[in-house]
Amino acid sequence: MAKMWAGRFSKEADAKLDSFNTSLPFDCRMYAQDIQGSLAHSEMLEKQGIISKEDKEAIHKGLKEILTDIESNELTFSSSYEDIHMFIEETLTNRIGDAGKRLHTARSRNDQVAVDMRLYVKKEIKEIEKLLLKFMNTLCIHAKENLDTFMPGYTHLQRAQPITLGHWMMAYANMFKRDIRRLENTYDLMDECPLGCGALATTTYPIDRNMTAELLGFKNPVDNSLDGVSDRDYCVELCSDLSILMMHLSRLSEEIISWCSLEFHYFELDDAYSTGSSIMPQKKNPDICELIRGKSGRVFGSLLSLLSMLKGLPLAYNKDMQEDKEALFDAIDTVKQCLDIIDPMFDTLTVCKERMANAALHGYINATDCADYLVKQGLPFRDAYHVIGKLVGYCSKENKAINDCTLEELKSFHPYFKEDVYQALDLKTCVLQRNVLGGPSPEEVQRQIEVIQDFIKGCESDET
Template sequence: MANLDVRLITEANGATSLPGSSDSMELEAKEIKLWGGRFQESVTDAVERFTESISFDKDLYKHDIRGSRAHASMLAKQGLISVGDEDSILTGLDAIERRIQNGEFVWRADREDVHMNIEAALTDLIGEPAKKLHTARSRNDQVATDFRLWCRDAIDSIVERIKDLQIAMVDLAIKNAGTIVPGYTHLQRAQPVLLQHLLLAFVEQLDRDSGRLLDCRSRLNFCPLGACALAGTGLPIDRFMTSNALGFSSPLRNSIDAVSDRDFAMEFLSANSITAIHLSRLGEEWVLWASEEFGFIAPNDSVSTGSSIMPQKKNPDPMELVRGKSARVVGDLVTLLTLCKGLPLAYNRDLQEDKEPVFDSVRTVLGMLEVSAEFARNISFNQDRIKKALPLGHLDATTLADYLVHKGVPFRTSHDIVGKCVTMCLGKNCQLKDLSLNDLRMLSPIFGDDVYEFLGVENAVSKFSSYGSTGSECVAGQLQYWIQKLGTGQ
């Protein structure tokens, strides 16, 4: 037990206290729990090991200290503690925060969690005033407050990282102006599209990801502090003061809901999961395009890896891992959903298990976004290979059907005519633009000399004009919108 406990006494910078040190000896002589007044026996070693959360919830220390500062100031304003006690508490919290940041703070497993570690250390440091800090507060509302503050900051970090990837994609689009690539449906060649149009499709997806996160942020930005264990308190606290001090919109209206709600975390991980799926699709696109079969992109060596046995290999591993790590982000969401599925109101210790999937989801999504932006900045498009690939697949067939519609032919009829044109091309082993006017008129007398203005991928792309389409003017407008919105390409 002692060895495990020592491993759990981790400092903020990851260092550990050594067996036999004064810190580890403190653990062996267990101190009385801050909640231990009605207990006559200490918990067993197995229970202590199983129930501790300090090994992961110490990541909340900044938010815990911030909440305690706001709570102490409110208690003093309401006359529940003296101004002198408030000063002592705030000074002590400042000292503890510096010790944590400098790697000098010892996290103790026998103090269970981040809240008890900080409060007990504060008591060691300033004595009796520290014992007043928990007035009109429970660990239930305390952890809910810390967690919301942490998630709020995490959302801000992810949104910033999303913008960085969007900028990388827009810059990549600017560098490849005019490049036409095959567009696919069912992974079969469909119609020609501007490469810029395809890249901006991912920028649009990322923008919705950002919007979902910001929507989630607005819904989580309500303060649980002062809800106490579940029923509130009879003491004259001012929950609006603490809410304002912590940057929340307002206190949560219902104290039971305040301590038991984890909707904000589930919504957060749902938004993360959708972001991860979008990044996985981007990864799949680029992994395919980097293959010899496609050969459309060439990743730089700086974002590629090799094979331990095949010396010729150059693998787009970062994007394969982006694709793979989406699974764990979705798994984190499923973990949290399952955790909350059968919980009765109000707080239950099961909710201790909500932190790790959220922490993991955030770390993973931030990493996926960072490496995707890095990859986007370190690839080039193989223009020759793309041009050689464009004639395959009769990508201008739909534009040819539109030509007949312009001539007054019903679309279903024009669709049938062009289908027969494609069959003729297959027999002749040629492209639509290679068919003679006589060939075309054998299928419909409507065809005239102007039909060739609609054939070939360049002509086909130039004919797109609907809002949001891949036409040059439309895409130029889309690109300009994103340049202005993101402040890039200047």
């Protein structure tokens, strides 16, 4: 097959060049966006008097038939084409004749791929947001069920202070809320249409870039043609957003992995979302979480690939930029796959409430509350801190909890201790009194849940 640029060359391209140069095996996924862009472009060309109405109608009919044939698998992608753009254009020309040859008037593959990529990324951002909002809703549902499921909160992986499982779930929900806002910011920044930028310097034809931007659902055209064809900031930014999201999923996965171990036994995964061992019959492995933890590095790698590819490129388009697609597509696919599996896995896990509550009774996680008790009796906090430090040291040697000390033992460390100290040190009291904004008290966590649910509703209403 003759190349569309063959007129300049005296030799046919080497087969190895074709194989190395082609992007069709991966950019073929943008066929719908390529057809969408061509429909808008031809519509504008006809309105501006650049092509005839008859040619436009033939182009539209041919493009829609190609779309139908691709989606019904009656038309398959041929490896002999360089990219999705030439596949669509030459297939169209073979079907409708000269009208198909007029489609590329006043545009270049440089602005064509730029608009395809933006249309594709906009669609994928919305799909990722839907999956993430669904998982956030699952977290809210389970947080409501665990408003009074007491557990230790950790720092340095050491038991620190009492919280609830609902409070822990809302921490991740807030992380994902920020992820949604980052994705929305990326969407807003990239919502400009590069069609009409041409190869780099627009065109001498009287095109209407505002019209094509509106037809394609962009808020406006890009303002500089050089920037329009060479900009891949949105690819980098999306990979950055997805890397942060995967980091959050990886942190969550790490905790689930730990908490499913017998050493913690806070969670037990459903059999449908666990795997076994080929040699050890007792094993029940959290492979989903381990894979998510591992795949986070894969997404981070996509971000680094894009930054490395772009950092030394002069304006405007360079073939290096073909490498944006595989990295970006893989990051998108990986994130969607992870969100799609972690939601049902989390939704079906069993919470071992007694185990969590029992863990919360040990490790002196009410030591800060004990110090606060003395502060409320009039002792300066730093003095109270030292008193309780000595008390914990004593209890550790005696292998007892602070609550197990007699009042006489407590008074030996400071006379401000009274009988009501035991009520103050009760696990439930420690949590209920933490009703400060953002705290773990059931009432406050319920408020946090409502904030996240309102956010989810707001995002969903924006889509309708």
